[in-house]
Every structure is written in structure tokens, then in C-alpha cells.
Amino acid sequence: MTVKKAFxxxxxxxxxxxxxxxxxxxxxxxxxxxxxxxxxxxxVGASTSIGAEQRELIAEKWGLNKPPFxxxxxWFRNILHGDWGDSMIYRRPVMQVIGQKFASSLLLMAAAWIxxxxxxxxxxxxxxxxxxxxxxxxxxxxxxxxxxxxxxWLGIFLIIVFSVRLHLLxxxxxxxxxxxxxxxxxxxxxxxxxxxxxxxTLSGIAGICLHTREKTIGILQSDYVLYAMxxxxxxxxxxxxxxxxxxxxxxxxxxxxSFSELFGGAVFVEQVFSYPxxxxxxxxxxxxxxxxxxxxxxxxxxxxxFAGNLTADLLYLLIDPxxxxxxxxx
Amino acid sequence: MSSELKTEKxxxxxxxxxxxxxxxxxxxxxxxxxxxxxxxGIMIAGSRIPSGSIYVDLEQISQPPSLKHLFGTDxxxxxxxxxxxxxxxxxxxxxxxxxxxxxxxxxxxGILAPTLGGRADALVSWLVDLTLSVPHTILIILIxxxxxGGFRGIVAGVAATHWTSLTRVIRAEVLRINTSEYVRASRxxxxxxxxxxxxxxxxxxxxxxxxxxxxVFPHAILHEASIxxxxxxxxxHEPAIGVILSESMKYLTSGQWWLAFFPGLCLxxxxxxVSALGRSLERILNPxxxxxx
Amino acid sequence: MNEMPVxxxxxxxxxxxxxxxxVTRRELHVITNLDIELYEGKILAVVGSSGxxxxxxxxAILGILPDNAVVYGRMEYRGSRIGAEQIxxxxxxxxxxxxxxxxxxxxxxxxxxxxERSVRGGKKKEKKKKVLEMMERYGLEAGVYDYYPHQLSGGxxxxxxxxxxxxxxxxxxxxDEPTPGLDEGSLREVLKDFxxxxxxxxxxxxxxxxxxxxxxxxxxxxxxYAGSTLETADVSDFGGDGSLLRHPYSRALLxxxxxxxxxxxxxxxxxxxxxxxxxxxxxxxxxxxxNCKALRPGSRALRGGRVRCDYAT
Numbered sequence: 001m002t003v004k005k006a007f008x009x010x011x012x013x014x015x016x017x018x019x020x021x022x023x024x025x026x027x028x029x030x031x032x033x034x035x036x037x038x039x040x041x042x043x044v045g046a047s048t049s050i051g052a053e054q055r056e057l058i059a060e061k062w063g064l065n066k067p068p069f070x071x072x073x074x075w076f077r078n079i080l081h082g083d084w085g086d087s088m089i090y091r092r093p094v095m096q097v098i099g100q101k102f103a104s105s106l107l108l109m110a111a112a113w114i115x116x117x118x119x120x121x122x123x124x125x126x127x128x129x130x131x132x133x134x135x136x137x138x139x140x141x142x143x144x145x146x147x148x149x150x151x152x153w154l155g156i157f158l159i160i161v162f163s164v165r166l167h168l169l170x171x172x173x174x175x176x177x178x179x180x181x182x183x184x185x186x187x188x189x190x191x192x193x194x195x196x197x198x199x200x201t202l203s204g205i206a207g208i209c210l211h212t213r214e215k216t217i218g219i220l221q222s223d224y225v226l227y228a229m230x231x232x233x234x235x236x237x238x239x240x241x242x243x244x245x246x247x248x249x250x251x252x253x254x255x256x257x258s259f260s261e262l263f264g265g266a267v268f269v270e271q272v273f274s275y276p277x278x279x280x281x282x283x284x285x286x287x288x289x290x291x292x293x294x295x296x297x298x299x300x301x302x303x304x305x306f307a308g309n310l311t312a313d314l315l316y317l318l319i320d321p322x323x324x325x326x327x328x329x330x
Numbered sequence: 331m332s333s334e335l336k337t338e339k340x341x342x343x344x345x346x347x348x349x350x351x352x353x354x355x356x357x358x359x360x361x362x363x364x365x366x367x368x369x370x371g372i373m374i375a376g377s378r379i380p381s382g383s384i385y386v387d388l389e390q391i392s393q394p395p396s397l398k399h400l401f402g403t404d405x406x407x408x409x410x411x412x413x414x415x416x417x418x419x420x421x422x423x424x425x426x427x428x429x430x431x432x433x434x435x436x437x438x439x440g441i442l443a444p445t446l447g448g449r450a451d452a453l454v455s456w457l458v459d460l461t462l463s464v465p466h467t468i469l470i471i472l473i474x475x476x477x478x479g480g481f482r483g484i485v486a487g488v489a490a491t492h493w494t495s496l497t498r499v500i501r502a503e504v505l506r507i508n509t510s511e512y513v514r515a516s517r518x519x520x521x522x523x524x525x526x527x528x529x530x531x532x533x534x535x536x537x538x539x540x541x542x543x544x545x546v547f548p549h550a551i552l553h554e555a556s557i558x559x560x561x562x563x564x565x566x567h568e569p570a571i572g573v574i575l576s577e578s579m580k581y582l583t584s585g586q587w588w589l590a591f592f593p594g595l596c597l598x599x600x601x602x603x604v605s606a607l608g609r610s611l612e613r614i615l616n617p618x619x620x621x622x623x
Numbered sequence: 624m625n626e627m628p629v630x631x632x633x634x635x636x637x638x639x640x641x642x643x644x645x646v647t648r649r650e651l652h653v654i655t656n657l658d659i660e661l662y663e664g665k666i667l668a669v670v671g672s673s674g675x676x677x678x679x680x681x682x683a684i685l686g687i688l689p690d691n692a693v694v695y696g697r698m699e700y701r702g703s704r705i706g707a708e709q710i711x712x713x714x715x716x717x718x719x720x721x722x723x724x725x726x727x728x729x730x731x732x733x734x735x736x737x738x739e740r741s742v743r744g745g746k747k748k749e750k751k752k753k754v755l756e757m758m759e760r761y762g763l764e765a766g767v768y769d770y771y772p773h774q775l776s777g778g779x780x781x782x783x784x785x786x787x788x789x790x791x792x793x794x795x796x797x798x799d800e801p802t803p804g805l806d807e808g809s810l811r812e813v814l815k816d817f818x819x820x821x822x823x824x825x826x827x828x829x830x831x832x833x834x835x836x837x838x839x840x841x842x843x844x845x846x847x848y849a850g851s852t853l854e855t856a857d858v859s860d861f862g863g864d865g866s867l868l869r870h871p872y873s874r875a876l877l878x879x880x881x882x883x884x885x886x887x888x889x890x891x892x893x894x895x896x897x898x899x900x901x902x903x904x905x906x907x908x909x910x911x912x913x914n915c916k917a918l919r920p921g922s923r924a925l926r927g928g929r930v931r932c933d934y935a936t
Contacts, residue, residue, distance in 0.1 A: 264467030286475055
């Protein structure tokens with residue numbers, strides 16, 4: 001029954017999402033049309049040795065001479081057929097580029113997502129359980145500072161401390177320079193991941209921490225915690241029996257809803273650490289005018305955000321008994 | 331008979347709250363004035379520094395922080411403190427314009443949607459969903475590219491991504507007021523739309539807009555610096571914080587930490603200050619919390 | 624009644640300090656003079672209308688008021704004086720609360736598990752068995768074990784809350800407003816359950832606004848007004864025309880009942896921040912004397928009950 005309901009719900013969401021994604025594509029296309037970047041120049045790069053006829057030929061090949069509507073039409077049709085075009089800077093199919101880069105970003109994002117979720121959650125519970133204590137004040141102040149800290153500066157700061165000053169960790173790239181991809185050891189990979197993951201984790205903590213803190217404070221003021229105290233439950237027992245139970249679902253949900261910030265954060269972190277993931281590629285595609293790639297990335301990022309939102313909704317639907325079990329039975 | 335039993339600490343639910351000596355109002359007003367003073371100071375300092383005074387001094391290249399140059403100097407001997415101040419005042423300007431732009435967008439949508447109702451309302455809700463469907467960073471990058479970078483791109487980008495939450499707030503507020511008893515009564519007494527808007531709607535909506543503008547400001551300056559850092563925002567010849575930080579990347583490995591450290595720290599401080607200001611303002615303008623101890 | 628009370632509270636009060644206009648503090652005396660005595664196998668009903676401070680009574684006794692509350696007075700459990708520390712140890716073990724509504728149950732935990740927490744010691748299986756036995760005794764089907772609080776009806780919720788209190792082995796039960804929102808049948812059942820618990824030796828304190836329900840089930844009734852117990856009397860004194868009652872307010876309360884004369888007393892209770900110097904009932908008392916305005920009467924024994932009126936006979 002519930003599973004069926006969840007499927008129906010997800011189905012409706014996906015339908016709505018297709019409408020949304022179509023609009024995203026139209027807008028992305030329009031924005032790219034409006035930009036003063038010349039796609040032919042983007043393709044051939046800055047070299048001036050290419051004559052006007054050759055440019056004409058390139059434009060012909062890419063269909064750049066046709067009117068915008070026609071071009072959008074054919075681009076859109078191709079996407080429906082699974083053909084996202086070729087990246088101009090990588091000279092490979094867009095999907096191939098995105099697939100490879102996304103896999104590398106996913107490692108970074110997943111690690112930071114889990115770590116920031118766990119850290120933020122526990123710090124939030126600690127702060128909320130002791131509202132207005134020194135610990136709470138420190139944690140809250142730290143979160144407010146973190147919210148105001150651009151993730152790229154955080155990355156620079158960590159590089160200054162751990163790489164330049166302490167010489168503990170490498171500053172950039174997911175693999176050492178001059179070493180073949182195949183020869184990179186697991187340990188090497190790991191040490192190169194530490195700083196980017198740490199940066200992305202720290203920039204993701206504040207939101208979940210402050211949210212968990214608020215929820216915890218609310219729960220401690222609830223009637224059921226009052227009753228638990230009247231029943232002689234200790235603070236520890238209240239924490240285990242009621243606080244965790246009631247704060248966990250909203251916290252996990254919020255983590256899923258934060259996919260958008262996670263992706264945005266990855267763009268900056270990857271740029272600072274020259275981490276060859278989707279974020280770094282986004283910046284390259286943008287700076288060098290690689291329209292097909294940029295449009296592909298936009299759509300993929302929207303799918304990513306949607307996946308997070310849908311998971312959050314489904315979690316509530318499947319886990320929260322107030323929604324799952326329906327109304328009064330008695 | 332009436333021997334007293336005072337409650338002990340453990341009788342209580344939570345550790346004793348630290349009560350402020352002053353009331354919320356006084357404290358908030360103190361905060362707000364102090365912060366405004368600092369911000370105004372930065373802006374005046376920034377505007378009084380002529381671009382020419384950030385002179386190149388090749389005898390003072392790459393000096394670490396000292397009494398003469400508190401924030402150190404860069405690779406052509408410019409004083410980093412002066413550059414930072416100049417950059418901050420530019421950031422604050424950009425921040426103000428960006429937050430005003432997003433507030434205006436939010437006010438337009440937030441008031442129009444419930445007033446026109448029906449399809450217009452549904453359309454605005456859909457536009458909110460649409461805006462939130464792509465990560466902010468990506469959307470700002472796209473809009474910046476479309477505008478050919480620069481100041482216009484940043485304002486358009488930040489406004490286009492930050493109107494959503496305030497729109498929701500204003501929309502809900504307008505909806506609540508429009509359907510409230512006293513507005514209905516007003517209408518029955520034949521008060522004009524303009525009268526209702528001026529006397530019932532604006533007094534509730536304007537405080538929301540003020541708070542909204544202040545709360546968007548930190549996002550705006552951080553996004554400006556971030557997008558400029560990536561290379562999509564203000565051009566390299568502008569004295570922006572994002573430009574300074576982007577340049578500093580080249581000198582990181584040679585140990586010139588001060589190039590990035592101080593400008594970024596100052597930007598964070600401005601942002602923290604304005605968020606705190608916004609929260610204080612929210613507290614005193616919101617009737618639910620205004621009288622809290 | 625010569626036996627010793629299991630639990631007694633004397634000259635018990637609660638005040639809140641509130642800030643008004645920033646720095647000036649104001650004391651709100653929500654409960655001023657509370658006297659109650661609970662005996663094994665007996666039910667005491669504290670009856671008060673809204674605004675009498677009775678909503679805080681149970682929480683005050685159990686020491687679960689918010690931070691800014693100050694509690695004073697004398698409490699005794701089985702003859703020995705107790706303080707905050709001992710109350711903490713007693714609550715949930717010897718003194719059980721039966722709260723007002725289902726909101727006092729954790730919305731995300733199965734009802735059965737919440738009841739189970741009252742059973743101390745023993746294996747998981749045995750605990751569950753005990754819970755199911757208790758549920759069956761109170762006419763809850765076994766399926767309710769897996770319900771979530773929002774799925775309970777009003778009557779079922781009371782039974783669940785009662786089961787929690789009974790399984791915890793408490794000898795004192797405090798029922799906070801147990802009657803609102805119940806239909807006639809469920810109400811009768813709840814009162815029957817209370818009686819049964821008392822007959823098994825529990826001492827019950829029932830805090831209610833419903834004087835009819837109190838008359839139906841209680842052994843003694845304490846009349847609560849503006850934070851004070853004005854009169855404590857056997858339930859039999861509340862019969863007839865109320866001429867056996869000692870305090871003018873008790874008689875007024877009785878007259879206001881729908882099945883009696885249904886005449887509400889004129890005026891309002893004084894507010895906690897604005898209590899009169901003298902007798903709390905002075906403003907509304909038809910039998911007031913000059914002395915009553917200046918001096919607040921203490922509690923004295925009279926004809927097997929207690930009253931806070933110097934002129935009661």
C-alpha cells in the first residue's frame with residue numbers, strides 16, 4: 001500500500017520534473033545564445049592562424065549558421081535520442097566527459113556529504129541539548145562564521161596551513177603531477193583527497209548543525225519530553241529515546257535537500273585544488289565557451305538536485321509513521 | 331509551618347540561561363548602529379582611496395605583514411591593506427545593489443502572485459521551483475556568461491537566484507493579510523484598494539523586505555567574490571576581493587599567505603557582521619520575538 | 624482518617640519571574656497555598672476552573688516546570704520530608720503522572736514500546752508480555768502495541784497513559800485533566816479504571832475542572848481557587864444543597880453545576896500577577912467581613928475537612 005503510494009508519488013514528481021528540465025534546457029540555451037562568446041573561437045581556441053573560410057566551414061559543420069530556433073530544435077531532439085553533442089574543449093561526446101568527471105566528483109562529494117552530515121548532526125545535538133551553554137555558543141558562533149566563509153577561501157586557508165606551512169598534505173590535483181593514472185597508489189589518491197574533502201565538509205556543516213540544534217531545542221520543549229522527565233527518564237535516556245528519534249529524519253532529509261549546495265561547493269573546491277571533477281570541468285567549459293558541455297552539465301546538475309529532493313520526499317513518505325500509517329484507527 | 335524549600339539547580343530543565351543585561355531591543359539597536367558605522371567606515375575609506383594611491387613600489391615587493399604594511403605587500407609592492415579596503419568597499423556596493431535587485435524581484439512576484447491569483451500564482455510557484463532546480467552556482471555562472479561577465483552579470487545572477495525565499499515569505503504574508511478579518515471588514519466599508527495596500531499591507535510587508543534585503547546581502551557579497559574568483563565576475567583590472575584572491579593562488583606555494591589570508595578574512599568579517607545585523611533586525615521587527623527576554 | 628498520608632504537600636507555591644519593560648522583574652504567583660494529602664486506596668480530586676493555576680499543579684509537584692519557576696513549600700513522602708533531589712528520584716518510580724493527552728507520547732515511537740519503558744528489569748520478551756497483559760486488562764487489543772500515538776482515539780490514549788503509570792509500580796498517580804474530549808462511555812470507563820486502581824491500593828490525585836466527574840469518583844475533593852486550596856472535604860459534603868460545605872466559594876461552585884441550580888457566580892478569579900492582600904475570594908464573597916480584606920485566612924481543620932475561611936462553620 002505504502003510502496004504503491006510512494007511509486008505513484010515518485011511518478012508524479014518525475015513527470016513534473018520533465019517539464020522543469022525542458023524549461024531549464026530552453027533557458028540555458030537562451031542564456032548561451034545571449035552570451036557574447038563566439039562558439040567558433042571557443043572551438044579553435046585563441047589561435048589566429050585560422051582564416052575566415054575555415055571558420056565558416058567549422059560553423060557549417062556545427063550547424064552554427066542556422067537560426068537559434070532551428071538549432072535548439074535539433075539539439076533538443078538529439079538529447080531525446082541520447083545524443084548530447086560533442087564537447088568542444090575535450091573533443092569527445094559530452095556524455096562521456098560528464099560521466100568520467102562525475103565519477104571523480106562523486107567520490108569527493110559523497111565523502112564530504114557523509115562527513116558533514118555526521119559532524120553537523122552531532123554538533124547540533126550537543127549544542128541543542130545544552131542551549132546557551134559555552135559549548136552551544138561556540139558551536140553556533142563557529143557555524144555562523146562558516147556560513148559566511150566562501151568555500152574557495154576555506155580551501156586556500158587549508159592549503160596555507162597544511163601544505164605550505166606544515167608540509168603535511170598535497171595542495172592540489174587528485175593525482176601527483178607526472179605520474180601515470182595507472183601508477184597512482186591508493187594512499188596517494190587518499191592523501192590528495194583529504195584537503196578537498198575537508199574543505200567541502202566544513203562548508204557543508206553549518207546548515208545541518210544549526211538546523212539540528214533548532215530541532216533539538218524544540219524537541220526538548222515538547223510535551224513528550226516533559227512527560228519523559230515526569231516518568232523519571234534521565235537526560236541520557238531522553239537523548240537516546242526521543243531526541244535522536246525525532247531529529248534524525250529531518251536531519252537526513254535536509255542533507256538530501258542540500259545536494260544543490262553540495263554541487264555548488266564542489267565547483268569551488270575543485271577549482272582551488274585543481275581536482276579534475278565535474279566542478280572543475282564546469283569552470284573550464286564556462287571560461288572557454290564550451291556550450292554543449294556547459295548545457296550538459298546544467299541538465300545533469302538539475303537531475304542531481306532532483307534526485308536529492310525526491311529521496312527526501314520519499315524518506316518522509318516511507319519512514320514517518322504519521323504519513324506512512326495514515327490517520328486514527330481507534 | 332512555611333519553612334521554605336527553594337528549588338535547587340537540578341530541579342530545572344536546562345542549565346540556567348544567561349540573561350542579557352539589556353533588553354533585546356536595546357541590544358539589537360546597539361549592534362545595528364555599531365555594524366552600520368563599521369560598514370560606512372569601510373565604504374568611506376574605500377571611496378577616499380584614489381586608484382592612483384595604490385602605487386607600485388618595486389622596492390617593497392612581496393613584504394610579509396609589518397607595522398608599515400599591516401596586510402603585507404603584493405608582487406609589485408602594492409599595500410594589501412589599501413587594496414583590501416578598496417575591494418571591500420566595492421564588495422559592499424555590489425552587495426547593496428544585488429540585494430536591492432533581488433528584493434525588488436521578490437516584492438514584485440510576492441505581491442503580484444497572490445493578488446492576481448490563479449494562473450499567475452501557479453506560475454510564480456513554478457518559477458520558484460525552476461530556479462531552485464539548478465544549483466545556484468551553476469545558474470549564476472550561466473547568467474554571468476550570458477551577460478558577458480562584469481558587474482551586470484553578477485547583479486543579474488545574484489538577483490535571479492536569491493529572490494525565491496523572500497518571494498515565498500511575502501506571498502504568504504500578503505495572502506494572510508488579504509484573507510484576514512480586518513481587511514475583509516475594511517473592504518466591506520468601501521475602503522479603496524490603495525487604502526488597504528497602504529494601511530494594511532505595506533506595514534507588514536515592508537519590515538519583511540528590509541530584513542530580506544539585509545539577509546541576502548552576505549550571500550550577495552560572497553557570491554560576487556566567489557564568481558569573480560572563478561573568472562566569471564568582475565574583470566581582473568577591478569580592485570575586487572575575488573580578483574585579489576584569484577591572483578593570490580599563484581603565489582600560495584611560494585609562501586605568500588598574507589595575499590589571500592587578510593582580504594578573505596575581512597570579507598568574512600563583513601559578511602558575519604551583516605548576517606548578525608540581519609538576525610537582530612529580524613528579532614526586533616518580528617512581533618513574536620520582539621519582546622522576548 | 625487517622626492513618627498516615629502517603630504523600631502530602633503543604634503551603635506549596637509556585638511563582639514565575641517575568642521581565643517587563645526590559646529590566647524590571649515581576650513575580651507571578653501562579654500557585655500560592657496548596658495543601659493536599661493523598662492516602663492509599665483513596666482518590667483526591669483537585670477541582671478548579673480555568674485560570675486557577677491547576678494546569679501547572681502536576682508539573683509543579685513533579686518538578687518539571689520551566690527554568691524561570693521557583694517552587695517553595697513542604698512535601699512529605701511516607702512521613703519523611705523530601706526536596707527536589709528526592710522528587711527527581713521518585714518521579715516515574717513512585718509518583719506517576721497521567722498526562723492530559725496523546726501529545727505527551729513520542730509521536731515517532733510505537734505505543735507498545737513507550738508503555739514498555741515503564742517495566743523495569745527483566746528480559747525483552749517478559750517485558751512485552753507484561754505490557755500485553757496490562758493492555759488486555761484495560762480492553763486494548765494486542766494490535767495497539769504497534770500503533771503510533773496519532774492513531775489512538777481519545778479513550779484509547781487514556782488507557783495507554785494509565786497503563787504506563789500502572790506498570791511503573793508507582794503508588795501515587797497524578798492524573799492531569801483526564802476527562803476532556805471523551806464521550807460518555809469512555810469517560811465512565813476512565814473513571815472506573817481510576818476507581819479500580821485506587822481499590823488496588825494506589826493513591827490517586829485527579830486534577831480536573833469537572834466537578835461532576837470528581838463527585839462521581841473521588842473520595843475527597845479539594846477546591847482550588849486562584850492558586851490556593853480553599854476547602855478540602857469528603858465527597859459526601861458535596862451532596863444535597865451543599866449546606867455541609869465550609870467555604871462560600873465551594874457552595875457557589877456547586878450551585879453553578881448544570882444539574883443543580885446552574886447559577887454561575889458573578890465576577891472573576893484574581894490574576895496571578897495581581898493577587899489581593901487578604902482573602903483571595905474577598906471580591907466575590909457574599910459573606911465577606913471587614914477583616915477579610917486585610918488578612919489572608921490560614922488553613923484550619925473543621926468538621927473533618929480543612930478550610931481557608933475564618934468565619935466558616
